[in-house]
Amino acid sequence: MKKKSVSGILTSNQMILLYIIVVLCVLIGTRNQAFLSVSTAITLCRAMLVTLCFAVCEMLIIISGGIDVSFPAIACAALFIPIKIMTDADLDSVPLAFGMAILIGLIFGAFNALLIAHIQLPPLIATLGTSSIINGGLLVFFGSREISNLPDSVDAISKQYLFTYTAPTGFEYKLTILFLIPILLCVFVAVLLRYTMLGRGIYAVGGDANAARIAGFNVRRIRVFAYTFSGAVTGLAAMAYCILMRTANPKNLMGSEMMVIAAVVVGGTRITGGHGGVLGTILGVCLITLIQNNLIMLGVPTYWQKFVVGLVIVLGTSITSLRAKRIAQGPKV
Template identity: 55%
Template sequence: MTTQNQKLKMALTSTPMILIYVIAVFCIVVSIRQPAFLSPATAINIGRAGIFTMCFAICEMVVIISGGIDVSFPAVGCVAMYVPLYLNYHGMLPDNVFAFFGLAMFIGLIFGILNGILVSYLKLPPLIATLATSSIASGGLILALGTREFTTLPPSLEALYRVNLVTYTDAATGFTYPLTILFLVPVALCVVMALVMHFTMLGRGLYAIGGDANAARIAGFNVRLLQFFAYIFCGVAAGATAMIYTTLMHSSTTTALMGDEMIIIAACVVGGCRLTGGHGNVGGTILGVLLITLVQTNLNMLGIPTSWQTFAVGLVLLLGAILTSIQAKRQTKLGKI
């Protein structure tokens, strides 16, 4: 029987709480070394830097909860950011924000369907299948359209880029820190997905198939359709996110996002998603993204050269993974009820 005391102890040592402690300690250490850290500018910087990480992490989270994994989204994202600008450059796509985002999402949809077919209909192992999709997407893109780099945005995207939510001006230095309107995209995505995952049969179905696909089939869930949804959602949202990336970074290349899958998966796992499926939620993922973004953007403030950033992210991922294992063991120790 769990007493009130035990419950409190469990809550204080749960994975999200540990993440909050780690984030707090990190912030305190950084702010001791660099008092300038504690300013609205930092918040805006992190908010800016975390936009794509957050969006991609939500995509990946949905797939991981359904019991799969998608490592193709960086390649798919590259196709989705490159093709619209390429077509526009060659005068085949009107200069319209909706056209750009629409096409990007359509491209994501196509690859999502491909992943869905491979995983849910052909029952291929998700990691290997999406790795194959990734190479088809990136190889095929360069094969068909060649490598260029678009560094100037079409006017409509440029206009979007200039819309800011708030702008903070540092009184001492006079630097301005604008926060783009696109920051609302990850916010909206998080809110919507939190609601979908918790309050709809679709969301609960994703948890169910991730927990036990066979039990889900017996209960009457359409397992294939749900898996399909996860990959399609991931593709479509990754396409839109890639277009946000282009808008904010003023850059669209065929390889811009390649290699990002690691950081995204790291954020999800650190945030409590289990690669075996069925576990994880939007709140945890937000914390995971926050921690990873903090580490990425503020490592140099701790006196660690940026060339060690990759290693640091790996270390955070490793510790996060070990933490989940320890938490699981702790729970078994508590015994069955």
């Protein structure tokens, strides 16, 4: 039994991802010796911050049997509208900025939940519609101009750090205090999925909604929670992104859904629902961020990025599907 358990751990999806990340880091490190350093880790954490928040929310929705492609549009609305209101009204409050962003995300998440859990539209169609409504609304009411002068107290958060590392070159690498957001989110969702009845319900609904209903789970409420929670956290992450970039642009995050879904899928979350975890998602985001930011160091042209990400989605989905089939068939006699 011990041999089997060790073998299972060494060949688990998370360990395979870890092997790939280590090999990729070694390959990049051979091209750039400065890559394997504390400064790279800080840069990677900064690059992962918002993507990781989006990916954990997307993971939760996919586990519950749905999918959400509207989160980039929700994020754009949640970061731009509060800053627009605050600058026009000459308001300056960090709690107000984050509160409005979370509220906007919550409203659009609840709207997705209404379409999917109550009207019973297919999740892909519902969230595509929500994305189009938000994009069109932002364009009609605000145009495409960005706001570069954030309220002083909001902008000041971008200058608060967890720690600072000074490289041998004298350049300072600083890890923003906003990195606490994905850390706390990952801990919360991991505990939710592993130790609560709601977490079990999310897995059950994604695995088989009818069986979950017979078992006593309220399928509609679970789906409402998944989309509403995702919307609220998307709003929170969007404001963090706005502060990091020190600008509010209604188009900045558009097109990020492929990267996020790729990270979730390659992290071991089954696209059909019912299976997935936070650790795999963290490793998936790490891998996709490394690929996205460092392909050029391996001599791969930047225009190959989308091809590689698409390949990762196909391979990740195929591997998780094949593993699921093998588990379902059981050991060969």
